[in-house]
Amino acid sequence: MTTTDRAYLDWNATAPLRPQARAATLEALGAIGNPSSVHAEGREARGIVEQAREHVAGLVGAEPRHVVFTASGTEANMLALSPRTGGHWPRLLVSAIEHPSVRSQGRFAAVEEVAVTAAGVVDLADLGRRLAEGVPTFVSIMLANNETGVLQPIQEVARLVHEAGGLLHVDAVQAAGRIPCDINVLEADLLTVSGHKIGGPKGAGALVKRRPLDLHPLVTGGGQERGERAGTENVAAIAGFGAAAGAAGANLAAEGARMRGLRDRLEAGLRVATPDLIIFGADAQRLPNTALFGLDGLKAETAIIRFDLEGVAVSSGAACSSGKVQPSHVLKAMGVSPTLARSAVRVSLGPTTTEDDIERFLTAWITVSGPLLQKSRGMAA
Ligand code: PLP
Numbered sequence: 001m002t003t004t005d006r007a008y009l010d011w012n013a014t015a016p017l018r019p020q021a022r023a024a025t026l027e028a029l030g031a032i033g034n035p036s037s038v039h040a041e042g043r044e045a046r047g048i049v050e051q052a053r054e055h056v057a058g059l060v061g062a063e064p065r066h067v068v069f070t071a072s073g074t075e076a077n078m079l080a081l082s083p084r085t086g087g088h089w090p091r092l093l094v095s096a097i098e099h100p101s102v103r104s105q106g107r108f109a110a111v112e113e114v115a116v117t118a119a120g121v122v123d124l125a126d127l128g129r130r131l132a133e134g135v136p137t138f139v140s141i142m143l144a145n146n147e148t149g150v151l152q153p154i155q156e157v158a159r160l161v162h163e164a165g166g167l168l169h170v171d172a173v174q175a176a177g178r179i180p181c182d183i184n185v186l187e188a189d190l191l192t193v194s195g196h197k198i199g200g201p202k203g204a205g206a207l208v209k210r211r212p213l214d215l216h217p218l219v220t221g222g223g224q225e226r227g228e229r230a231g232t233e234n235v236a237a238i239a240g241f242g243a244a245a246g247a248a249g250a251n252l253a254a255e256g257a258r259m260r261g262l263r264d265r266l267e268a269g270l271r272v273a274t275p276d277l278i279i280f281g282a283d284a285q286r287l288p289n290t291a292l293f294g295l296d297g298l299k300a301e302t303a304i305i306r307f308d309l310e311g312v313a314v315s316s317g318a319a320c321s322s323g324k325v326q327p328s329h330v331l332k333a334m335g336v337s338p339t340l341a342r343s344a345v346r347v348s349l350g351p352t353t354t355e356d357d358i359e360r361f362l363t364a365w366i367t368v369s370g371p372l373l374q375k376s377r378g379m380a381a
Contacts, residue, residue, distance in 0.1 A: 099171060
């Protein structure tokens with residue numbers, strides 16, 4: 001399907017390939033060797049993987065040897081949350097707004113959730129209270145939420161976690177490549193990045209360490225990735241991931257400022273068209289590219305389909321499980337009513353989003369929200 005006549009505004013779900021990533025991926029598909037082989041063909045493939053490792057490390061201020069490639073951000077999160085059985089960490093604490101891959105608790109026997117405020121920011125007092133209980137704790141808190149875009153106070157979280165002798169993993173899948181994300185500045189012990197959110201191909205992620213730290217591999221077998229993730233590397237996807245990381249890092253400030261301008265225009269337009277609309281997390285610091293909004297009476301599932309028919313790709317804040325649409329756990333944690341949460345629509349922008357895309361979205365919004373609102377408010381003709 002061609003997307004040129006459509007407005008793609010679902011970059012938090014996945015980003016279109018950056019041209020640099022496409023070129024690097026296609027070129028790497030031509031490398032015939034196995035990166036573990038010692039001959040010239042193997043060394044060529046190894047060179048591609050190592051160059052990509054440098055780019056990914058550079059994006060988050062880490063050392064290349066501390067980057068472990070995985071098949072996804074999900075796998076990197078799982079790897080982080082898989083300390084050795086009977087090991088040092090009896091307790092896992094995560095925020096109430098984490099991605100399902102973190103909420104699934106990895107290999108921990110149980111998980112406890114830290115509350116968030118109505119603005120969608122992790123409640124530091126709750127975190128501090130739980131850490132004060134004196135149990136060695138592994139903590140996983142995201143840098144930017146995928147639904148609201150709300151940024152979490154990771155430096156303060158890191159200080160609390162480290163003062164209590166704990167270890168901190170940060171899921172930076174939505175933040176890396178969109179805002180500065182230096183593992184040393186954040187003081188995260190482990191950090192997750194995903195290639196397809198920054199314009200690389202789908203199916204490549206990385207778990208990054210701030211300093212040497214033994215991981216408990218999920219996938220065992222060969223000694224790839226220093227024994228921490230067995231399996232022949234997906235050289236082409238990793239090459240594209242590296243190229244995307246390089247390009248995103250080089251253009252961070254300019255792309256961020258552009259996206260923020262467009263997002264602000266979009267939110268201003270929405271507010272003018274529908275003054276009782278609520279923008280979730282608007283009082284907190286957010287990613288420059290994300291807007292999540294709700295309107296009483298709107299049904300997000302229907303709205304998404306109507307947007308699609310208007311040529312606009314956006315997503316709903318709700319999750320579909322067992323055939324039933326569940327209101328978002330993120331909005332629930334923020335204290336949003338189930339009815340309002342069911343109306344949540346997420347619009348997420350990227351470096352190639354244009355003013356025309358925003359205008360198209362706003363025009364579609366009038367078409368989409370008008371009849372739906374009339375119907376749900378019992379004013380249908
Ligand atoms: N973490 C966050 C915050 C995400 O938004 C996502 C994807 O939506 C993931 C992790 C999972 O990344 P991947 O799609 O590479 O498995």
